[in-house]
Amino acid sequence: MADGTAQADGSGVIGPITDEDYSERCLDCQADLAPDFCILVQRAVNAGWTEDDVASALFELARAHIKVLMAERTRPAPRDQGHGWASAG
Template sequence: MILEKLRACWAFSPTVHRNVALVEGFLKGKSFADLAQEHGLSKSRVRQIIDKADRLVGGGILTKAESSKASPRSDFMVDYPYVWNLAEMHRLGSVTPHHFFAELERAGSLERLVDKMKRLPWRAPTTRELARLVWQKERGESPWPAMKRSRVAIVEPSCPVDHPDRGLQCQLALEPAFQQLAERAAESGWTEDEIAYALLELAGSRLKSNSANRETERAIDRARATR
C-alpha cells in the first residue's frame, strides 16, 4: 500500500520509478549506502528521498506510521489515479492536478469539494474544470457546464520575412492572445510580475532551443556535404 501511495504521489515525476525502487529496497532491509551505490546517488540524497516519501505517506518507512497525522492527499491520489491523464487529455496543465488534490485534501471529500466550487464559481478555473471532469467520470454527470475555452484568432503575416516591420507585425498579431493568457494566469492566482517573468523565461528558452536546433541542422548539413 505504501508503494502504491508513493506512485500516486509522485505520479508523472521523471524519477518516480527510481524513487519507489529506493523505498522498496529500504523496506526490504537495504542500507542507504547499498541503495546509493545501486542507483548512483549519494547517501544523503537517498536519505532525502526516503525521508520525503515517509512524510508523503504519513510515516511507516523511517518513522512509525500514525494514522492521525497521515495526510489524506496520497490516499486521494490512489482513489483517483486517472486525474493526471484527465488533466493532460484536456490540456489543463501539469500543475492543475496538484492544486486539485490540495483542494480535495482541504475539503475532505470529492462531494464537499464540488459543493464548495458550486458556491465559488469564479475561483481557479482550471482546478474547477478538473474537479468537474472527475465528478463526471465518477458520477456520470457534470455538476456544471464545461469551462469555456475562447480561441483568439492570430493574424497571418502580410509582409515578407526580410521586411523591417515583420517583427512589429508579429507582436501586434500575438498581443490579443498574450493578454488573454496573462489574464487567465492572473485569474488562477499568479501575480503580474510572476506572469511577466515566467513569459520572459519561456521566451528565452524558446530562443535557445531554436538556436540549438538550427545549429544541429547546420551540423547535419555539413556532415552530409563531406560524404
C-alpha cells in the same frame, strides 16, 4: 499565413503580410500576438498568479524557446548512421 486571413484554430492570429522579410515584420508579429498574449496573462492572474510571476514565467519560456531555436540552427545536418537505409540497393 501570409494571405492576411485568420487561422482556422480561432486564435485570431493572422500572420505576416508576406512570406518575405520586411522591416516591420517583428512589430506586426507583436501586434498580431498581443490580444492572445493579454488573454493568457489575464487568465494566469485570474488563477492567482501575480503579474510579476506571469511576466517572469513568460520571459523564461521565451528565453528557453530562443535557446532551442539557436541549438537547432547550429546543429549539423544528420548523416547516414550506417543503418543501410541510404545505401540499400
